[in-house]
Amino acid sequence: MRIVPGWGGLIETTDAKEGEEFLHRRLAHKCLIVENFALAPEEVREAVGEARTFLEELPLRREQQSRVEQLTSIESSEEIFPPTDELLEQGRRLLQIRAEKARHMAEFEDLALEEERLEIAIKLAIGAAKGIDGVATWQTVDGRRRFRPEWLKADNPELYEAYISYIPKFESAKFKAEYPENYAAHQEVRRVRDFNLTGDFGTMWQHLCRSPVGRHSVADHVA
Numbered sequence: 001m002r003i004v005p006g007w008g009g010l011i012e013t014t015d016a017k018e019g020e021e022f023l024h025r026r027l028a029h030k031c032l033i034v035e036n037f038a039l040a041p042e043e044v045r046e047a048v049g050e051a052r053t054f055l056e057e058l059p060l061r062r063e064q065q066s067r068v069e070q071l072t073s074i075e076s077s078e079e080i081f082p083p084t085d086e087l088l089e090q091g092r093r094l095l096q097i098r099a100e101k102a103r104h105m106a107e108f109e110d111l112a113l114e115e116e117r118l119e120i121a122i123k124l125a126i127g128a129a130k131g132i133d134g135v136a137t138w139q140t141v142d143g144r145r146r147f148r149p150e151w152l153k154a155d156n157p158e159l160y161e162a163y164i165s166y167i168p169k170f171e172s173a174k175f176k177a178e179y180p181e182n183y184a185a186h187q188e189v190r191r192v193r194d195f196n197l198t199g200d201f202g203t204m205w206q207h208l209c210r211s212p213v214g215r216h217s218v219a220d221h222v223a
Helices: 018-024 041-072 086-128 149-155 158-166 173-178 178-185 201-209
Strands: 032-033 034-040 136-147 185-199 214-217
Touching: 018 041, 032 185, 034 041, 086 136, 086 185, 136 173, 149 158, 173 178
Parallel strands: none
Antiparallel strands: 032 034, 034 214, 136 185
C-alpha cells in the first residue's frame, strides 16, 4: 500500500488490505458517499500517522495472537502466579476499557435506533417515488444476479443436455466461462430499492468541522 505524497505523507507496506481497512474504520464517520471522505488536512495527517503505527505493530500483534491461540488449546495447571505492578495496572486498565466499551455500545444502540427511525420517516415520505430533492433517493436498481440452470434447460434443452453429459454436476462458474452469452441470458435479476442520502455534503461537513475540508477517497491514497 502506498499513501501518495501530499496531505498524508507516504506509507509502504505489504499489508495493503489491513492498512486500507484500518483507514476505512478510522474515517468512517467522515464518509460522504462510498469511497469519498470529507477531511481537513490535519485529519488526513493524523489518520495516516495512526495507520503507520498500526501497520508497524501488526507483525508483533500477529505473533502474540498466535501464541495465545496455541495456549488456548492446552490444559491449564493449578498454579497461580503472584501479580506484578505492571500486570495489576494492565488488569485495571482492561476493566476500565470494558466498562467504557459497554457504555459506548449503549450509546451506539441509541444512535442506531434514531438512525432507523429517521430512515423510516424519510422512506415513508418518499413512498413510491424516486426520492426527495436535496434529501434522499430510494430508487429501484438491479440487485443480486443469480444464474438459473432450469431456465437454460427450458430455453435450450440441447445445450443443457450436452453440457451435463460431460459434467457430472452443473457448475455455473464453468458454464459462465465457456458460454458467457448463454450465462448472461439466463440470469435472474432481483430488483431492489437502494436508499442514499443526497445534498451538498461538502458544505455540510465544512459547517460541522469548522475547518477547511477536502474531498478524499481512501482509494486515492492507496495503490
